[in-house]
Amino acid sequence: MEKHQPESFFIKIVKRFQKTLSSFLNAIAEAITSSVHIPQVAIGPIVGALISATTTLIIGFLTISNIFSEQFLYRPLQIQDNNANYTLELERYHQTILTEYLSYTTQLTLDYPLWKLQQNPYLLRANTQTVLDEIDSERKRYIIMFLQDANLLNFNGQATIPLLKNANLIEAKLDKLDLTSANFIGADLSKANLSQANLHKSNFYQAKLTNTNLTNTDLRGVNLEKADLTNANFTNACYDNFTKFDPNFDVYKAKMRLISSFNNCPFIPLEKETK
Secondary structure, three states: OOOOOOOOHHHHHHHHHHHHHHHHHHHHHHHHHHHOOOOHHHHHHHHHHHHHHHHHHHHHHHHHHHHHHHHHHOHHHHHHHHHHHHHHHHHHHHHHHHHHHHHHHHHHHHHOOHHHHHHOOHHHHHHHHHHHHHOOHHHHHHHHHHHHHOOOOEEOOEEOOOOOOOOEOOOOEOOOOEOOOOEOOOOEOOOOEOOOOEOOOOEOOOOEOOOOEOOOOEOOOOEOOOOEOOOOEOOOOEEOOOOEOOOOOOOOOOOOEEOOOOOOOOOOOOOOOOO
């Protein structure tokens, strides 16, 4: 024997409505026939037609209401799901780019000695800057750490390949890194975090350091000439007599500290703002 599938809630509602509507229309029909002469034979078809028409209107109304609910009530949830999927795919994309870059650069350093890369740095530089344009601020940190550890930013305290010249390091998280003698000429470090970093003898000529965090940073011997320092935070940063600033830069207003060229920059906690 075939099993009857249970009726849906919607179908039950429609059938109950039809029954109630039929009783209501029959009462109206009887009231009309009591005052207006209508043949008994025509009453049934008239009532049936009224029931069908009214039921069709109600079903149409419920269908529109259902569409409205899907579009306006569930739409925010769909948008949230789409945003979550987009974020996940973007994370995968960034991680894939980083992994491929590290693999490629590692193989390059194994195949060629440093002096050969210095003689012909253009492919590595182009690849590095292309990747820096694509990835997020956290992964930019990993690339800089890798380049520093591989002696591709400096070697024995001297600048090597200008891989970061004019590079996109916006919002890069480079705090507490040792970037001694790194070449950042023309690089964009807007909103980057360089707090407590060792930038001894690094070159930031014509670099963009707007809204950059340089608190407690070691800036001994650093070249900051013609750099855009708009709203850069230099609180407790250290400099020496070899640090190069533009003539109009006020180290006292910037709350910087003058130290000896032979001393490291001691960390001083920032004072908490009082409300």
